[in-house]
Structures are given as structure tokens and as C-alpha cells.
Amino acid sequence: MPAFQPGLVHLPVTPFAPDRSIDFDRLGKLIDFHIRSRADALALPTHAGESVSLTDGEKRALIEFAVKHIAGRVPLIAHVSEAGTAIAAALARHAEAAGAAAIMATTPYYWTPPPEMILEHFVQIGAAVRLPFLVHNAPEDMSGGRVSAELMLKLIGRLDNFAGLVDSSLDWQFMIDLIMEARHARPGFLLISGTDLMVSAAAIGATAMFAPLAGIAPNLLRRLFALCRDDNLFEARAAQEEIASLRQLLKAGGVASLKAALAARGRDCGHPRPPLQALDAGATATLVRELDSIAALRDEPRGW
Amino acid sequence: MTNKFRGVMQSPVTPLKNDFSLDLATFEKVLDFHVRTGATAISWPHHKGESLNLTIAERKRFAEAAVKTVAGRIPVTIHVSALAVEDTFALARHAQDIGADGILAITPYFWTPTREAIHDYFVRLCTSIELPVLSYNSPSYLAGVEITGDLMARLIERLPNFVGVKEASFNSEKFLEISRAALKLRPDFALVTGVEFLLPSVPLGGVGSYSAAGSICPNLCRDLFDACVAGEWPRARELQYKVSRLWALFRNQYPSSLKGGMVIMGRPVGPTRPPLPTASAERQAHIRAELEQLGILDTEPHGW
Numbered sequence: 001m002p003a004f005q006p007g008l009v010h011l012p013v014t015p016f017a018p019d020r021s022i023d024f025d026r027l028g029k030l031i032d033f034h035i036r037s038r039a040d041a042l043a044l045p046t047h048a049g050e051s052v053s054l055t056d057g058e059k060r061a062l063i064e065f066a067v068k069h070i071a072g073r074v075p076l077i078a079h080v081s082e083a084g085t086a087i088a089a090a091l092a093r094h095a096e097a098a099g100a101a102a103i104m105a106t107t108p109y110y111w112t113p114p115p116e117m118i119l120e121h122f123v124q125i126g127a128a129v130r131l132p133f134l135v136h137n138a139p140e141d142m143s144g145g146r147v148s149a150e151l152m153l154k155l156i157g158r159l160d161n162f163a164g165l166v167d168s169s170l171d172w173q174f175m176i177d178l179i180m181e182a183r184h185a186r187p188g189f190l191l192i193s194g195t196d197l198m199v200s201a202a203a204i205g206a207t208a209m210f211a212p213l214a215g216i217a218p219n220l221l222r223r224l225f226a227l228c229r230d231d232n233l234f235e236a237r238a239a240q241e242e243i244a245s246l247r248q249l250l251k252a253g254g255v256a257s258l259k260a261a262l263a264a265r266g267r268d269c270g271h272p273r274p275p276l277q278a279l280d281a282g283a284t285a286t287l288v289r290e291l292d293s294i295a296a297l298r299d300e301p302r303g304w
Numbered sequence: 305m306t307n308k309f310r311g312v313m314q315s316p317v318t319p320l321k322n323d324f325s326l327d328l329a330t331f332e333k334v335l336d337f338h339v340r341t342g343a344t345a346i347s348w349p350h351h352k353g354e355s356l357n358l359t360i361a362e363r364k365r366f367a368e369a370a371v372k373t374v375a376g377r378i379p380v381t382i383h384v385s386a387l388a389v390e391d392t393f394a395l396a397r398h399a400q401d402i403g404a405d406g407i408l409a410i411t412p413y414f415w416t417p418t419r420e421a422i423h424d425y426f427v428r429l430c431t432s433i434e435l436p437v438l439s440y441n442s443p444s445y446l447a448g449v450e451i452t453g454d455l456m457a458r459l460i461e462r463l464p465n466f467v468g469v470k471e472a473s474f475n476s477e478k479f480l481e482i483s484r485a486a487l488k489l490r491p492d493f494a495l496v497t498g499v500e501f502l503l504p505s506v507p508l509g510g511v512g513s514y515s516a517a518g519s520i521c522p523n524l525c526r527d528l529f530d531a532c533v534a535g536e537w538p539r540a541r542e543l544q545y546k547v548s549r550l551w552a553l554f555r556n557q558y559p560s561s562l563k564g565g566m567v568i569m570g571r572p573v574g575p576t577r578p579p580l581p582t583a584s585a586e587r588q589a590h591i592r593a594e595l596e597q598l599g600i601l602d603t604e605p606h607g608w
Binding site for chain 1: 545
């Protein structure tokens with residue numbers, strides 16, 4: 001399998017029209033914006049892209065649209081997480097046929113199966129395709145559901161195309177335990193920072209980053225990523241702290257804050273879909289004021 | 305004043321005789337060994353020193369022995385955390401009276417105090433003595449009770465002798481939030497982790513570690529710290545992975561495996577008090593095999 005290097009991965013939101021349907025025109029503009037803003041790859045539809053609120057048909061249509069629109073400019077990582085193993089595997093097969101470059105999945109939604117069934121879940125999704133397969137460890141998104149380093153090492157033994165782990169656990173022990181063994185079990189195995197907080201992960205051995213805030217601060221994230229990739233970790237700290245303050249500002253409101261911030265930067269992608277609620281006018285005004293007070297955002301693009 | 309709590313600081317185990325009584329002569333040998341092999345400070349009794357299995361009278365007696373034996377060669381801090389907060393205050397006062405250089409205190413055990421209660425606790429502790437106080441943040445061991453970045457900032461603003469934290473969340477975001485909040489207000493605030501997490505913490509402002517690993521492998525600890533502060537990341541990664549392998553060995557049945565390992569290194573310190581187990585002969589044989597495989601027996605000092 002050729003080595004897959006995702007680099008700095010941007011995570012586009014899913015724009016919705018006022019009638020709550022996917023706004024494909026805006027999605028096209030947003031994809032162009034991310035590519036122009038120097039994304040090395042795009043991942044969609046992720047949790048930041050409200051994947052869980054899309055129907056099966058919509059997810060397929062979105063992947064087909066994105067592949068056509070990207071037209072080979074950057075690789076597309078298709079996120080196929082589902083509650084049911086077979087449903088996720090079918091999405092993975094569809095994404096491969098549509099032209100995605102890699103597949104990513106979390107632990108199953110809602111269920112808390114025993115470890116051997118979580119292993120089976122990943123084996124079946126990964127084995128449905130020949131593309132590089134990434135596991136996303138995201139306990140905060142999954143009500144605490146997480147994978148262990150031991151389970152991931154077993155998955156390496158079971159799945160030839162298991163290419164890497166996207167970590168949003170931020171857990172130093174987990175990352176160290178995984179990468180120090182996985183690099184022997186599978187040379188080239190990728191540890192990928194699943195959040196905009198990359199410095200510690202990079203110290204441990206992460207070589208790529210999924211950046212949910214890239215729609216707001218692509219220049220700052222590019223600077224952080226370049227410094228981390230080149231092992232300039234002390235120098236990366238200042239950029240990391242700026243990004244951390246942006247992350248804390250948007251964290252409580254989740255996707256609603258992210259979309260409000262995008263609109264404030266001149267890239268209106270509509271409101272989140274129910275059951276998520278848009279920020280109200282007061283919260284939006286506060287957010288906009290606080291965004292405007294972050295000096296580091298002054299060099300970031302406005303508009304499309 | 306530059307903060308003196310930095311570098312590879314050692315928190316010695318507590319040597320016991322076969323009847324589980326304190327072994328003062330061996331304790332003095334442990335302290336001397338740490339000082340001779342490059343410890344930058346001593347801090348006793350951490351949990352690995354079986355703090356909670358010692359009576360308050362025993363803790364006072366050995367605290368005096370530690371200060372007397374180290375005799376000003378390096379700073380000595382006393383860990384004063386106890387189940388009853390009133391014992392903590394007594395131990396803190398005692399530490400000051402015997403000439404210790406500082407104290408270390410965790411958020412209260414057992415109860416799940418509110419953020420305000422944690423604030424009030426540290427205010428009361430820090431204003432009861434003049435010694436420097438290091439706090440100890442361990443949310444994963446203490447049911448989510450934690451010192452957040454905001455709380456750290458309030459304590460620093462209020463308390464001139466609140467000089468550092470043993471940060472044991474081992475999580476990129478929690479560490480970053482504390483470092484962002486603390487270093488802005490007190491640039492020499494000591495952010496300390498365990499030696500097993502120097503690599504991810506030093507790029508974000510970490511200045512050192514507490515551990516007892518120096519009783520097994522003082523050379524490796526020092527090399528790792530030097531590589532981190534020099535920004536030699538590829539070398540630091542290899543050394544950190546090696547420390548992590550050792551940590552995996554010792555965190556099992558902690559701290560009895562550590563005491564078992566010290567037997568192998570020619571520095572026996574006796575059994576571990578119940579309810580913690582004492583390393584069996586089989587366990588010691590396993591530890592010996594692992595230490596041999598890691599090359600520790602060839603690269604680290606044997607005997608006292």
C-alpha cells in the first residue's frame with residue numbers, strides 16, 4: 001500500500017439552506033475556500049460537518065459532489081461512522097467507488113459493545129475497501145467511548161489497510177502507548193492529531209492534523225502545522241496558544257458557534273440542523289465581539 | 305526569584321523493614337543515591353512513597369530525616385496531602401518548622417469539592433505558612449476534581465507563594481489551559497509532570513518531572529530531560545518511548561513493582577504496606593527480564 005500522508009486536513013462544515021437542505025452551491029464555494037487556504041486534504045462529512053444529522057442518501061450525495069468538485073486537487077477522506085457495522089461498511093464501499101482517497105470511522109454510535117466487537121466493527125468497515133483506513137478516537141464526541149492502544153495493535157494484525165489513528169482523546173499515555181508499538185508492527189503507521197491542539201501530539205510522534213478551526217483561521221493553522229511538522233516545537237507554542245484561545249471561545253457552542261463564527265468571517269454556511277440550535281442574537285453578538293478582539297485573527301481571510 | 309522546582313526531581317520510595325516498620329538507614333541511602341545521581345530536588349512522600357499508608361507521626365519523622373540527610377544539597381519539598389484536611393495543615397506547618405523548602409498538596413481526597421471549595425482550600429493552606437506551595441492536579445485519579453486554568457489564575461493572583469503544579473491530567477488541552485493561564489501571570493510558575501510525560505509537556509512550558517524512576521534509571525531520566533530542553537526531538541522521542549516501556553512495567557501494581565525493580569538494581573527497600581501488594585519472586589523475575597531487555601542493567605548504576 002502506498003504511504004498515505006494526509007498533512008494538514010481541513011474539515012468543512014456542511015452548509016444548509018433556509019429549508020434545511022444541503023446547500024451544495026455553498027459547499028462548492030466552501031471547498032474552494034479550503035483548498036485556496038492551503039488544505040493538504042479535506043475530510044467530510046465529519047462531526048464538525050454534522051455527519052450524524054445527514055441521511056444515508058445525503059451522505060452519499062455529499063461525497064459524490066465533493067469528489068467531483070475537488071476534481072483531484074487534494075485527497076478526500078470520507079468519514080463513514082455509523083451505529084451499525086454493515087451500514088458503515090456500505091458507506092465505505094460507496095466512498096471508495098465515488099473516488100475518496102481514504103476512509104475514517106469512530107467507535108459505533110450509541111452502543112457500548114465489548115472490545116472484541118469494537119474490533120470486529122473496525123475490521124468489517126476497513127475490509128470493505130482497499131483504501132487506507134483511519135480510526136478516529138474521540139471520547140468527548142462519543143460519550144466516553146474510546147479505543148485502547150492494545151485494541152488498535154490487534155487491529156493492525158487483522159487489517160492490512162489500517163493506516164493510522166486520528167486522536168481527539170488528547171491523552172498522552174494512549175498516544176505514547178500506541179505509537180511506540182505501532183511503528184514496529186506497521187512501519188509508516190500514522191498518528192494524527194484529531195484536534196487543533198497538535199504540539200504535544202507532534203512531540204509524541206503525530207505527523208498530520210485534522211483541524212476543525214481551519215475554516216476560521218487557516219493561516220494560523222498552517223503556521224502551527226508547518227512548525228510541528230518540522231519539529232520546531234518550542235517555536236510552535238505561540239501559535240498553539242492563539243489557537244487554544246479560539247478553541248475555548250467556540251467550544252461550548254459546538255457546531256452552532258463554529259457556523260456563527262464562519263458567518264462573522266464572511267462565509268455564511270447557514271444554521272446547524274436540528275436538534276442543534278443556532279446561537280441566538282445575543283450570543284452571536286458576544287461571539288463576534290470576542291472574535292474581533294483576537295489579534296491573531298486579523299491576518300485571517302474574510303469572505304469567500 | 306527563579307523557581308527552584310525544575311529538572312528531574314525525585315520522589316523517593318519509603319523503605320520498610322520486613323515487619324513493615326520504617327527503615328531509616330535505608331531511607332538515608334535512597335536520599336543520598338538520588339542526590340549523587342543528579343536529582344534536582346527531593347519531594348517526599350508522594351503516593352509512590354506510600355504517603356497514605358503512613359501515620360502522620362511517621363510522615364513527620366521521615367520528613368525531618370529527609371531534610372537532615374539532604375542537608376541543603378538540593379531543595380526538599382514535603383507532600384502534605386492527607387485524607388483529613390486538618391492533617392494536611394499540620395504537616396504543612398511541620399514542614400516549615402523543620403526547614404523544608406516547600407510543600408506539595410493535592411486537591412482534597414474522597415469528597416468532590418466545588419471549584420470554590422478547592423479555591424478556599426488552597427487559599428487557607430497557602431496563607432497558613434510562608435513556604436512555597438506546589439499544587440497537585442490529578443483529575444483522573446480524583447473523580448474529575450481538578451484545578452482548571454481559570455482557578456489556577458485566581459490562585460496565582462491571590463497567593464504569592466503559590467509557585468507551581470504537579471500536573472497529572474496528562475492531557476494536551478488541560479495542560480495547555482493551565483500553562484496559558486499560569487505563565488502569563490507568573491512566568492516562572494513550575495509546571496511539573498511525571499518523567500513519563502516530559503516529551504509532550506516541555507514544548508508547552510513544562511519545566512520538569514517528579515518521579516521515582518531515578519531509583520531505577522537516573523541516567524535515562526537525565527538524558528531524556530536534557531534532550532527535551534535542548535529540543536532534540538528525535539532523540540527525546542526514543543528516550544521517552546524507553547521510559548514509557550519502563551513506566552508500563554512499574555505502573556502495574558504501583559509502587560510495589562518499583563520496589564521490586566530496586567531489588568534487581570541492587571538497592572533493596574523492603575516490602576510494600578497493605579493494601580498494596582509486595583512484588584512476588586515471579587514478578588521480580590519478570591521485572592528483571594524486562595530491565596535486561598531494555599538494557600537498563602548495562603547502562604544504569606547497580607547498588608548504592
